[in-house]
Every structure is written in C-alpha cells, then in structure tokens.
Amino acid sequence: MADRFDVAAAYLARMLSRRDSPAMQSEMDEWEEAAPENRKAMEDVYAAWDVAGSTQDSPEIQQMLAEMRERTQPKRESWLRSGTGKWAIAAGLVAMVSASAVVWFGKSGSTPGASEQAQIAAVANDPQILTSAKDRRTIRLPDGSRITLDRDSSIRLAYSDNQRGVTLQNGRAHFAVHKDASRPFIVSAGRLTATAVGTAFDVSLSPKGEGVMISEGIVRVVTQLPARHGGHTTLLNAGMKLVQYAGSVELTPVDIMQESAWTDGKIIFSSHCLTDVARQMNPYAGDALLVDRDAARIAISGVFDLNNVEGLAHALEQQGLATVRHQNGKIIISRVPAAGSTDCRSLT
Known part of the structure; x- marks a missing residue:
C-alpha cells in the first residue's frame, strides 16, 4: 500500500x-x-x-545558500541554449537479473549498532565527507536519513537537531530522507536548491549542470534559471528529473529503477549505444573499455555491475555481437560484421 x-x-x-x-x-x-x-x-x-517554502532562519543554512548564490552569479552574456535528441527504438543484447538488485535505504525504524552509532556521531561533527577514489559510500545521518555518495563525490553538512542542510560539492548523491515536517531537508548544488521533508531523490553536479531525480515522494526545486512554466520553483513528483544546463532547465519523466540502480552498484541500459555504455561504466573501471568506431552503435540492453566491464565484454562476445581483445590493460571491442542493431539510443 x-x-x-x-x-x-x-x-x-x-x-x-x-x-x-x-x-x-x-x-x-x-x-x-x-x-x-x-x-x-x-x-x-x-x-x-x-x-x-519559507526562509530558513538557521545561520548555517543561510550561509550555505549565500555561498551558493555568490559562486553562481549568472553570466547572462555567455549562457547557451541546449537541445534534446530523440531516442530511437532498437533491439540489442538482453541480460536478466533479479528485480531485488536495486535497493533504497529509506527504512528508519532499525536501531543502529555500535559501529553505526560511532559513524553517526562523526557525521554530526564532520563538515565534509568524501568518497574513496573508487567506491560508493553510504552514510547514516543522526535522524535516520541516509546519503549514498557516488565515487568521486563530496558533500558538506550543516546538520544538527534544528536543521538538515547538505551542499553537494561535486559528483552525485542519493538521499533517503527521514520524514520530519518541522525540519526540511535542504540540498544545494551549484545554482540549484532542492527541499524535501521525507522522500528519496538524487542530486548531481557536473560541468554540464545540476540535476535532481525523484524516486519517492515530492521535492521542491529552486533553479537559478526559469523552468518552462516561467517560474524558478518546480515541484517534482516521483519519476521526474530536472536538469539545469548552462542556459535552460529541462524536465523529463524517467525510469526510477534505471536512474537509481547506481546506488546498488548496478547500471541499466535499454537499447543504448555501446559507446555511451562504455562512457557510463569506464569511471568505475579505470577507463578499461575501448570501443572501436564500428562498434559504437551496437544497441545494448540489460543490467550490469558498474565495475564489471569484463562481464559486459564477455556477454557481447557470447551473443556474437562483437569481438574482444585485451591489450595493455585495456578491453577493446570491435563489431562483428552484420551483427547486432546499429539503431541505438544515445544518452544525452
């Protein structure tokens, strides 16, 4: 229910x-x-x-938002307009896994053990939490909320009994927020602020822009640029994603399981181009996967471990879609002539 x-x-x-x-x-x-x-x-x-929707009185929250505004003053003369490409439907490699592969850390009823309690105490006093170079990291916060940080991501906390504030400094994070109507959970990322009370959502920050994806509940998002309705405040439901680019704000429906799979170390593709698949997986695999130009548009569908490029290469070879060779620590994929669809979907 x-x-x-x-x-x-x-x-x-x-x-x-x-x-x-x-x-x-x-x-x-x-x-x-x-x-x-x-x-x-x-x-x-x-x-x-x-x-x-109200102004937060906490000095820490105000400082966090002031710093965000200061470092993101608009340079209107250099704003760019971005477009969206159409997705084409194509057949490709299919891999099946259990639906239980994707996990959300939203349960707050369990009592943390001694090691988790020590981590919670450290989080309350630590102004910045960094992931390791290669791994994701999940942090339990004092109120029972959880943050899952992607690799090469960092956050800064303004967190106490009276406030729940997070600044995403780079990368991507998933927030499973414990419901507390008296203390909104505020996340800032570049030129964007997301406010939730009890929900689950992703926030990302990259050179391309800032994004928010909702997997549960609703989130209030304030952007520096106006959205298509003309306002700067957007209410996002579960299954919606907002991205603020250099010169525009884009709002699209998304597949929640596909978007959130990374929190469990998985990645899901649906007729996506192999070159995009490699680009998504390589950060987790030391850039080990190289795709020859003739194999770039092989259509890939399935669920894979984020860091298992060997498994992807083996599946392609087993399906007769590509040949695989190893050279200087790299996995090089070439297309088998006349094998597999080249009508694939590009990731924007």
Missing part, C-alpha cells in the same frame, strides 16, 4: 501544478474522508510545504 504521506503529496503536487480538476478535487476529498489518518497526512503535507 502506498504511504499516506506520499499519496497526499501527490495530490498537492497536482494542485500546485494546476493539473487539478473538479473530479480530482472530489477524489481527494473522498480520500481524506476515508480515514482520519488520511486527513492528518494531508494536513502534514500542507504544513511541510509551508515550511519548505
């Missing part, structure tokens, strides 16, 4: 995005009247939205 808080949040999102109707209003009223717990969930969501 869906969480009452998430159901209420979905109704609020539809109202705020002006996608409500008399029928939807009637449906929401019936849902509220069905149980006292439903009405309480709706009241909590309204209260949380009011808090999330």
